[in-house]
Amino acid sequence: xxxxxxxxxxxxxxxxxxxxxxxxxxxxxxxxxxxxxxxxxxxxxxxxxxxxxxxxxxxxxxxxxxxxxxxxxxxxxxxxxxxxxxxxxxxxxxxxxxxxxxxxxxxxxxxxxxxxxxxxxxxxxxxxxxxxxxxxxxxxxxxxxxxxxxxxxxxxxxxxxxxxxxxxxxxxxxxxxxxxxxxxxxxxxxxxxxxxxxxxxxxxxxxxxxxxxxxxxxxxxxxxxxxxxxxxxxxxxxxxxxxxxxxxxxxxxxxxxxxxxxxxxxxxxxxxxxxxxxxxxxxxxxxxxxxxxxxxxxxxxxxxxxxxxxxxx
Amino acid sequence: xxxxxxxxxxxxxxxxxxxxxxxxxxxxxxxxxxxxxxxxxxxxxxxxxxxxxxxxxxxxxxxxxxxxxxxxxxxxxxxxxxxxxxxxxxxxxxxxxxxxxxxxxxxxxxxxxxxxxxxxxxxxxxxxxxxxxxxxxxxx
Numbered sequence: 001x002x003x004x005x006x007x008x009x010x011x012x013x014x015x016x017x018x019x020x021x022x023x024x025x026x027x028x029x030x031x032x033x034x035x036x037x038x039x040x041x042x043x044x045x046x047x048x049x050x051x052x053x054x055x056x057x058x059x060x061x062x063x064x065x066x067x068x069x070x071x072x073x074x075x076x077x078x079x080x081x082x083x084x085x086x087x088x089x090x091x092x093x094x095x096x097x098x099x100x101x102x103x104x105x106x107x108x109x110x111x112x113x114x115x116x117x118x119x120x121x122x123x124x125x126x127x128x129x130x131x132x133x134x135x136x137x138x139x140x141x142x143x144x145x146x147x148x149x150x151x152x153x154x155x156x157x158x159x160x161x162x163x164x165x166x167x168x169x170x171x172x173x174x175x176x177x178x179x180x181x182x183x184x185x186x187x188x189x190x191x192x193x194x195x196x197x198x199x200x201x202x203x204x205x206x207x208x209x210x211x212x213x214x215x216x217x218x219x220x221x222x223x224x225x226x227x228x229x230x231x232x233x234x235x236x237x238x239x240x241x242x243x244x245x246x247x248x249x250x251x252x253x254x255x256x257x258x259x260x261x262x263x264x265x266x267x268x269x270x271x272x273x274x275x276x277x278x279x280x281x282x283x284x285x286x287x288x289x290x291x292x293x294x295x296x297x298x299x300x301x302x303x304x305x306x307x308x309x310x311x312x313x
Numbered sequence: 314x315x316x317x318x319x320x321x322x323x324x325x326x327x328x329x330x331x332x333x334x335x336x337x338x339x340x341x342x343x344x345x346x347x348x349x350x351x352x353x354x355x356x357x358x359x360x361x362x363x364x365x366x367x368x369x370x371x372x373x374x375x376x377x378x379x380x381x382x383x384x385x386x387x388x389x390x391x392x393x394x395x396x397x398x399x400x401x402x403x404x405x406x407x408x409x410x411x412x413x414x415x416x417x418x419x420x421x422x423x424x425x426x427x428x429x430x431x432x433x434x435x436x437x438x439x440x441x442x443x444x445x446x447x448x449x450x451x452x453x
Contacts, residue, residue, distance in 0.1 A: 084424050105420040107445020111427065126418045128446055193449065 003301060004113035004120040007129040008171045015300070016171075020139050022305060023292035030063065033295065036304050037066035043096035044070045045088065045112075046123070048104045052265060052287060053123050053132070057100045060294040064304075069096055089116040098301055100294075101125075119301035121294075127163050132297065133264050134167040136290030141172075141221060143289065144260040144282055150177035152218055156245050157225035157270055159184040164264040165225055166194045173198040180206035181215050185244045187237070188227070212245050216255045222247070224263045224270050224283075248272045252280065262286055316350045316367060323374055324389040325366040330354055332383045333364030339378045339411060345370065360385075377405035381412075381441070406433050408441060416448040 005011065011019070026033050042061040046054050058068045069092075083091075085103065089112035092099055101112050102123040109122035109129070124130040142148055153172060155165050159182055169190070172178055180199065182190050189208060199206050209215055216222065227242040229235075246269060247261065263271055263283040275281050299305050328336060333353050342349050347370035357363035368374075371392075379386050380402045390398040408431040414421050421427050421443070430444035441450040 084426065085420065086424075086427075103420075104418075105423060106416065106418045106448075107420040107443070110445055111420055111424070125420075126446070128418075 001114065002117065002119045004109075004116070004122075005131055005297065005301070006109050006113060006120075006122045006125075008131045008134045008167055010131070013174055016135075016138065018305070019135065019293060019296040019300060020142055022296035022299060023139050023289070024143075025306075026292050026295050032306070033064055033299075035065040036299055036306075037061060037064035037302060040064075040066040040097045040302060040304075041095065042066055042068050042298065043092045043099045044068060044072075044123070045092060045099060045101040045103075046070075046072045047108075048102050048124070048126075050102050050124070052290075053102060053130075054100075056132075056287070056291045057121075057123060057294055060291050060298060063291075064295055064298060066097075066298075085111045086115040088112070089120065093117040098298060121297060121301065124163075127161050129167060130163050130264075131167065132290065132294055133164045134171050135293035135297065136286055137164070137168050137223070137262065137264070138171060139289040139293050140262060140282055140286045141260065144285075145220060145258075148172065149175040151220040152179045152181060153221045153223065154181040154183060154212075154215060154219040155190075155223045155225070156183040156212055156247075158188045158227045158241070159190040159225070160188040161228060162225040165190070165223070166198075168223065169194060170198045173202055173204055178204055180204065181219060182206060182208045183210070183212045183215065183245065184208075185210060185241055188241060188244070212247075213251055213254060216251060216259075219255065219259055222255070222259055222261050224261065224267070226263075226266065226268055226270055243269065246270055246272060247275055249274050249278065252278060255280070314352075316352060318394060319367055319369045319391050320394050322347075322370050322391050323366075323368045323372070324391060325368075325374075325379060326363070326387045326389060327357070327360065328364040328366065328386045329360065329383050330362035330364055332386075333366060336364075336379060336382045336386075337366060339382060340374060342366070342368065345372065347372070375411070376400065376402055377408055378411050380405045381408055384439075404433055404436060404439065407431070407444075412441075412450055414443040414446065414448055415451050416443065416446050419443060419446040419448060421445055 044054050061068050085108050093116045098119045100121045100123045104126050106126040106128035109125045113120040159165050229238050259280045260282045261280050350367040352365040354362050384404045386402050388400040410429050413429045431441040434440045434442040
């Protein structure tokens with residue numbers, strides 16, 4: 001079985017550093033990577049709607065000089081005929097050198113990875129994991145703050161169903177000196193198993209509150225999230241909770257001058273468009289950083305990382 | 314109450330009182346074409362009360378199932394009326410096709426041919442999580 005990435009803990013801290021260093025190098029010297037994946041093909045299998053992640057993977061592969069085979073929507077693929085994820089993975093392995101897959105069912109990426117003969121990158125499996133979003137988040141924090149430790153990180157919005165939040169807490173909890181501030185309505189708190197596994201066990205301090213304005217002045221990072229309609233079985237609950245927190249220029253007045261405002265996007269209305277002009281708004285940089293981290297990850301899984309001397313590993 | 318000693322078979326002893334029937338069900342003993350005795354609420358020096366299952370047949374028993382239901386139980390292999398082997402049971406690291414994931418969003422909910430795999434996530438809490446979606450196993 002080829003090495004695949006299903007979740008961020010699949011990567012060691014050293015590998016995360018290497019990926020971020022590579023991403024920085026790509027940013028500094030994009031031409032050096034323009035042919036890194038020549039004659040390689042990435043298959044993007046997206047069985048759930050996505051614009052950003054799919055385009056990011058595809059742009060990443062094109063910028064590495066590779067090609068892309070794309071499947072979008074279960075309705076246009078053999079999944080509509082009832083093909084299993086395992087069979088799809090085995091079949092696509094015959095055409096592509098690497099697979100990026102998004103699927104509405106949790107654990108689908110693991111099934112694909114166990115059956116594919118090429119590396120599989122989990123591009124989101126339902127509400128479970130979305131590791132490349134977390135890689136984008138980590139690079140953004142490192143680029144904006146110059147470090148991944150000694151930070152007060154605020155997470156705001158849907159902290160119950162927000163997979164990016166769980167994944168980011170897990171990833172950040174591996175660094176020193178973190179303090180988390182969890183801001184959510186009572187119904188959308190971080191699940192206790194995430195708090196137990198990532199925070200309590202490691203003795204990482206955290207506070208929970210429902211009031212963003214009360215804590216915004218303490219934060220180095222403010223990670224906003226969308227209340228996602230697709231994660232609710234009950235439309236009434238969704239409508240009641242979707243407007244819980246809306247970040248506005250007014251609320252940002254209480255924040256630090258060097259706050260980094262992040263969001264995995266797409267946003268609905270949880271960050272006012274007026275905030276976009278604020279230099280603290282980093283969410284579109286996050287999108288760009290996501291592409292660079294996906295480039296680095298593709299290079300790693302295809303064994304095309306450069307050594308310091310410029311040789312291929 | 315008298316239950317005959319078995320000649321060739323298995324005695325699952327020191328089962329926590331009340332867990333015997335769960336074990337009986339999960340081991341699929343109701344489908345077994347051999348004498349099986351389920352004895353509940355027997356006085357026990359160690360535990361106060363315990364359950365015992367006697368199977369009068371040499372069948373393969375999934376010790377992982379026993380470890381999942383009751384890691385304090387013991388398995389005694391009997392041959393020619395003599396104790397051949399006594400196994401202390403521990404909680405298994407992995408459970409395969411013993412319990413099913415209840416998460417409707419899990420891939421196993423729609424792809425029935427997949428094995429149901431659970432991993433031990435917290436030994437103290439006896440907590441197992443689905444290997445696919447990490448949902449906590451529902452209690453027995």
